[in-house]
Structures are given as C-alpha cells and as structure tokens.
Amino acid sequence: MSAIEFDHVWYRYSSHQDYALKDVTVTIGKGEIVGVVGPNGAGKTTFAKHINGLLKPDKGLVKVLGRDTKDESVARLSRDVGIIFQNPHHQLFSETVSEEVLFGLKNFDVENPGLVAERVLEDFGLLQYREKPPLSLSGGEKKRLCIASAIAWDPKILVLDEPTVGQDLNNKRQLLDLIVSWSQRGKTAILVSHDMEFLWALNPRILVFSKGRILADGKVDVVFTDEEILHEASLRLPQLAELAAKLGWKNPPRTPSEAAKRILEVKGWPM
C-alpha cells in the first residue's frame, strides 16, 4: 500500500475561476522523501492541503494510507498526517510553548505527554522557552515549534510547507538529519520548498508544479539540471548544478568538496 495516492485530482477554490489543481496523478510510497517545487501560485500548497483532508478534490480521488480522504475527517487524518503550514501564525494558538506541543499529544492520547513534550522541545532547542507564549518567539523559532508539535505525536506522514524559512545553518542541518531519519523509519516526508540548495543537499524525489499540473517528477539531480523545466517553473539551478552545467560536467557534484576535487582533476592539478 502506498502512503499517498492522487488519482486525476482536480480542485478549484470557490473564489477563483481557474483550477488550482488540474488532473494531478501521483503515487508516493512509504518512507519516501518528496520535494514539491514550483512558482508562487502553482498549486503546491493546495496539493499539500489535500494530504490531510483540509481540502477534498472536486474530481478524482486522494487516498492516504489506503483511505479515501472524502470518507475521513481532518481530525482523524491528522493522527497520521502532521502538516506544518508556511505561516506559523496559522497554527500557533496555545498560551505557552509547552501547551502548544501538549495539545496534539493529549488530543491523540499519546502516553506520557509531559515527558514526550519535554524531549521534543529539547530536541528542537526550545526547552528554555517552554513557559513563554509561542508568539513571543522569533520567526525561525516559531517555525521550529510548529515542526516539533507535529513530530511529537509521531504521525506517519509529515507535510512541511517551507520548513527552512528563517532557519540558520545549524537548524537546516538538524532538519535535514530529522527528515532522513524520519524516512529511514519508513515514514513519509513531503516538503514544499523554494530552498534549492537545501533540496539539493537532501537529495529527494522532486515534483515540479506549474499552473496546477505536475510538470516533472524525478530524482533531484535529473530534475534540477533540466534548465527548460526549471525555467518553466521559475526556479534557479542550485549552485553545484549550475556549476556542472557551465563546466560541461555530466554528473553534478553533491558537495562543494567534490566540486573542488573535480576542478583540480580537470585542470590537471595534483591533489
């Protein structure tokens, strides 16, 4: 059984004339990491909101862990799908940081909620703020709190809308490790992101959205080196891919060290 299945999905917001999703068909397996990219307004967030049933398709079918989302309430789907919105203000509402994490844990009857909350806050470097109001945190910290709150009840699928916004180098490294270990536990992670350098380092499967449709679906080093697709989707090549393209290298390097070694080799300089 796949984790997520979209079968010819169409969706239109009542205030809009054009469809936000047009005939979207895609299957995502358990344990897969998928990066969703595309220009503003391409349908990425609409796609994400279908995964936890916040939106239900006008036409077509969305199945999450084998269940048709039309037959499920958002509350029930949320047990299995943790979603982190682009804007933390859309989901932070508790009086304290600690209560924010506890909310989901209590709602889903997780054992030892206090202990779990403490551990998660520590993992995310937020323990010292536990008695503070969430809205008093910095932008990056709010985002981390949203991720911590969703991770806490251990859903099977994590949907992250722009998780790297406001995150510094260390936070990004932690996030990358978290997503990789998440997937190694057989769990699925969907990241909607504009952060090309982060996605390049993460090396996920990429879905490129443009005007409500999936324009490309493939490994990051194939999709992110296709200049035509990137142009169509208002994306930029990550620097290492751009370098490879400009120097005529077939396989782009994954790290700056690898790029440096290749430059030395090509130039015939001893290492």
Next chain:
Amino acid sequence: MSSNLDLTSGQGCGKPVVIFRDFTFRYRDADEDALRDIDLCFERGGFYLVAGATGSGKTTLLRSMIGLIPHVYEGEYSGEVVVLGKDVRGTQISELARHVGYVFQNPENQIFMFSVERDVAFTLENMGLPPAEIKRRVEWALETTGIKDLRDKAPYELSDGQKQRVAVAGALASEPEILILDEPTSLLDPLTATTVLDFVEGLSKMLNLTVIAVEHRLELLLPKVDFIIALKDGRVVLSGRPRRLFENEVNINRLKAAGIAVPPVVDIYHEVAKRGIKMEKPPMTVDELVSIIKRISPVDR
C-alpha cells in the same frame, strides 16, 4: 577581533544615515541582552545584508532603527541609535516612518486594507499628501513592484508571494531614504525572489537609497550587497565588504560558527585554494567562479 572592521569603527562610512553607538538592549523580562555593545554605521546608498542564526538579534537590530525599540518593545536600553541625525529614543515612530520604510517578515502583519491599491496608499494618506501626489506614488510603487494587475484585489485573494510584493510596494510609496527588509524573499520562488532583489538593488542605486536586509539565503543577496554584518548571540562577529572578508577562510569559519551558511561557490573557492591554487577575489556567483577557473592555469600554482 575583526568586528572592528570599517563598519563598526565608522571608518569608511561615507554619509552616515544610521549610527549605533555602544548600544545594548534587553527586552523586559528577558534573562539576556538581545543586542550587546553594538557599534555600527550605515551609509547613504549602501546595500547591507544582516545575517545570523535565529535569535542572534537581527530583528532586534531592525526594530531599533524604526523606533519599535524602545517605544513599543520596552526594556533596558543603553548607548544610542541615531537615524538621519535624530536620536531614536527622542523621536516618534511616525516621524521615523516618514523616512524609513519597513517590510516585515510576515507580510500579513502589515497588509490590512480591503484592496491592494488602498493598502499601498494608506501611509501616504496618513502623511496628508495631496491626492494627485498619492496617485503618482501609488502608480509608481505598483509599477516598480510589478503588481499593477493586482490593484483591485483584496489581500485574502493574494498568494503569500504577492502579499510580500504588496508590502514592499507599501514601504516604497512613502519614498523613504532607508528601506529595511526583514527576510523579504522568504516566501518567494527563486526567480521571483531574484526579480524582487534585482529591483531593490536597482532602486538603491537609482535613488541612492540605503537598503538594510535580513536574509538567510545568502546566495541570492551576496552578489548584490556592499556590506555584510554577521550577528551571533547579540554581538557583531564580522562586518565589512563580503569579497574582502571571504578571502580569509578564518572569516568563513566564523560565519559558520555563527550559524550562517555561505554559498557553495565560496566553499569551493577555499577548498581549491587549500590545495595551493592561487585565485583572485572570492566569487559571489557561479559565473564568477567559472570565469576564475577558466582564467587560471597550472603555472599559477
């Protein structure tokens, strides 16, 4: 300590528009200073990038320039911040707002009127400008931010990227001398982000506008800025012109220790240099790196 480079000592600061002198601030009820011993000078027409980890004091620095600190956010305040010759403590926020445009991290914090056009006009109406002047400036701001088509839309109809452009248009309409941007492109796709930043860079040059931007995606801003200021735990750990600073790997390591990711091209430059290959100034873009590589030959070793 290289925090005493040109920006902090005031040397090379042409016509200063913002000066921090021995400035320290601690929010009420906080256990630690948000900013400590800040000495900085921002000159007219300069394009500044403020970088640092979350909680390093970036937003506090920006708030101190527009008077939100100390007039809205109270706390222990020492030293001084002078904006366009006025001590911020003794100047009303409304007075500062006439000269300093501010674009918040979250555009929803500043867009509240029922149409884009009305929103962009809001500050101008409050400034009491004549209708014809308001119209001219709104047109100009909508045109230059590329959102003329959205003028009749309500904010809730806009995507986050569009909201960000509306916020920039609103800040520009008052024709400020200083434009402050708190992560202006965080919600924009890479090409739109580049377009907005190209536009801001052009504006800075054309109007001799001082631009101070907080941004995590250094690869987008580095090719454009004149200066970088790196903060860590409320202190300035590095400041100066990026090309000069990035020549020295010690500075790169200092940035990384401050939680700031440098673009891959800068890392590649140092990896190659470590093997004894002499190169010119560090590249800020892939094109610059490619042209450096193509120019150097084995004899440079």
